[in-house]
Every structure is written in C-alpha cells, then in structure tokens.
Amino acid sequence: MLSDSTHNQHYMDYHKLFCNIPKPFAFLDLDQLNENIRTVKSICRNKAVRIASKSLRCVPVIQYLLQTGSPFQGIMCYTASEALFLSKNGLDDLLVAYPVWDEAMIHSVACAVKEGKTIILMVDCDEHVERIASIAHREKVVLPVCLDMDLSVSFPMLHFGVYRSPLSTLDAFLQVAKTIHESRSVRLDGVMGYEAQVAGVGEQTPYQPLKNLLIRLLKKHSVRRCSRIRKEWIDALSQEGLTPRFINGGGTGSLSETAKEETVTEITVGSAFYSPTLFDHYRNLHYQPAAGFALEITRKPRSDVYTCTGGGYIASGAAGSDRLPRPFLPKGASLVKMEGAGEVQTPVRLKSKLHLGDPIFFRHAKAGELCEHFNELIVVSNGAIVDRFPTYRGEGACFL
Secondary structure (H helix, E strand, C coil), X not given: CCCHHHHHHHHHHHHHHCCCCCCCEXXXXXHHHHHHHHHHHHHCCCCEEEEEHHHCCCHHXXXXXXXXXXXXXXXXXXXXXXXXXXXXXXXXXXXXXCCCCCHHHHXXXXXXXXXXXXXXXXXXXXXXXXXXXXXXXXXXXXXXXXEEECCCEEECCEEECCCCCCCCCHHHHHHHXXXXXXXXXXXXXXXXXXXXXXXXCCCCCCCCHHHHHHHHHHHHHHHHHHHHHHHHHHHHHHHCCCCCCEEEECCHHHHHHHCCCCCCCEEEECHHHHCCHHHHHCCCCCCCCCEEEEEEEEEEEECXXXXXXXXXXXXXXXXXHHHCCEEEECCCCEECCCCCCCCCEEEEECCCCCCCCCEEEEECCCCHHHHHHCCEEEEEECCEEEEEEECCHHHCCCCC
C-alpha cells in the first residue's frame, strides 16, 4: 500500500510530465508495464503465454510484449478482421477466440493461410466446421481450427460461468472433433477451455462479504472441476488419435491456478499488462496500474467537487458501478454517485486543493476498451515521455 506522500508525489510527477498535453488523453506507463510483465513471467512457470489482443488494442504494445521473449508467443484475437489486420502488421500465430460465420471473412482468412500465415478459427459445432471446410475446399487450402469446450458450472437456479460454447459434455465434444477429423479441408490445431467464472470474477469486492464467500467457494470448486474435465477430454482425444498442437486455458484472473495444470500448454493473458480496476477485487492478484487516462478540470461547482470535461468511458458487461472508470490520482478522488462518469462531464469529489486546468487521472474498468476512445497512448518511462503508440482507433481500425 502506497503512502499518502507517495501518491501525492506520483500525482505531481504526472502533472508536470503531461503539462503540455491537451486533455483528455490516454497514457501507458512503461515502468509499470514492465513490472507487470515480470509478474506474469514469474507466475506462468513453464507455460507459453498467448497474448489477448482484446485487452491491449495497440499493435506496438503487442510487439513490445513479444520482443521480451519467452514465454510470450502467439496472439488471441477477438475477430477474424482483427487477426487479418495484425497479420498485415507482421504478427502471426493468431487464434480467433470467437466463431466466424461471415463467408467473405472466412474466405479472407483462407487466402491469408494460403500465403503462409497461421490464423486459427474457433469452432464449437458441426455447422461451424462444415461451413469453414466448404470455403477451404473451394480455396484448396486446409484451415486450422480450435475446438472450444464449455467449462462453466451449472447448478439448480445458478449458472456460474458464461454462455459460450455448447460443448458441455464429452460426447458432444468428441462428436465435433470427429467431424473435424473426417474433413480433408480443416485440421484440429488446438483446444480452448476458458474458465471465465474463475478468471473474470473477483472475490474481494467491497461491502459484500457473503457474496464474496460464495464466489470463493464456487471458484474453488470450478478450479478442481476444470482441471479434471480438461484432462479427461484431452485424454479422450488422444485415444481417438487426435493430438492438438496447443491446449489453451486461463486468463489474468486464473493465471496462477491454470499454470499448475499439466494438460494446459498455454495460458491467455491480456488484462494483467494494463491492470484495469476490475482486477482490483481479486485476493491474490498484484499488478500495477500501467494504463489510464487524464481529464481536465474545467469547473468547480463546490469547494469539494471538481467537474472534468468528458470521461464517460463505460466498460462492457452487466451494467453497474463497477463498469465505471475510477479516479486514482490524486488520492482520495471519487465519482459522484448520482452522476458517475458522463459523456460530456464527470464531477469528482476531492478534498485536496486543485485548480481549473489541472488533470485528474483515471483508470478504466476494463483493459483494452480504453483504447477505443483514444487515437494513441502517450508512453512514459523514467519520468519522461518516450513515445506515442497508435491504438487500433488511431490506425483507423474498428473491429466490433
């Protein structure tokens, strides 16, 4: 826990550093990012780490991570168009995490694979496989696919997890694997199982002790169950003569647990690098806030309220206060509950004395979504602005 004086110095350092930068702007603290990189490397042990581009949305940041070497290799994309964009930027081993149905997009992927690129499409039903195989056959290419298994947990009156893949039984999983195996135009390259209920749910949210206890118990059960199912299903694939190149699992919130599984060969990590506020409520996560944005104070309606221009950068997911950005510098700043973060203005409660034109620094609730609002990340290191990284938006790219 940083002391008040350290927080105050941090604010003054940023204030001075960015004094000539028009607000609002987004920034990336390279020193904090490097600390998060070291933390990820120390946790993942001998596992490869596939970088989740959805949580970064900035080509230079992805390239920076890959340049740090092992264990970072490969990228998990969220759309095929994004994968093609990254491919044109020199990146490869691109796993598309969500199924693609659009014929023209699958055709574009097929053309890229024919040119030597590695782009893996996600499947979870026979229809996915048959559609991809049909297009691949026309293009005279064999497309690699990844089979997505469902690792959510269902109880009476409670579904703990996310609604993704329908493959919740071994028989259904093997049936789609058989369809892949029997096709001459697709091949099984990988298997993915995302334990979202472990990786994406905090268990230390303030003011809800009973719910936190329930979540911890459910997550503990899920970790054991996911490990068992992954091993059983991959063993069953092996008995059918199928050996995928990679077995993907995990996420930032389950990194330490997934790293212990022998069956998993690679773990997907993204949010850990920026460390947004949603990951503040995990008991065993310790990452540094590396990315954020600054708003300018333009009004002072009360002695303890400063109103900033802009700021309504709301995160996706079930609507709630946890999806709002949160001021973190100066220390003690907080949103006004009745207004939150607004499209044109964001009032902030703060006892410290600030002035019109001063910045207030915020963190986004989720990682990569920050970059959808800014054309660049201003990169700082050792007390200086060292670079400007274009975001997807800054490169004219929008994928969802």
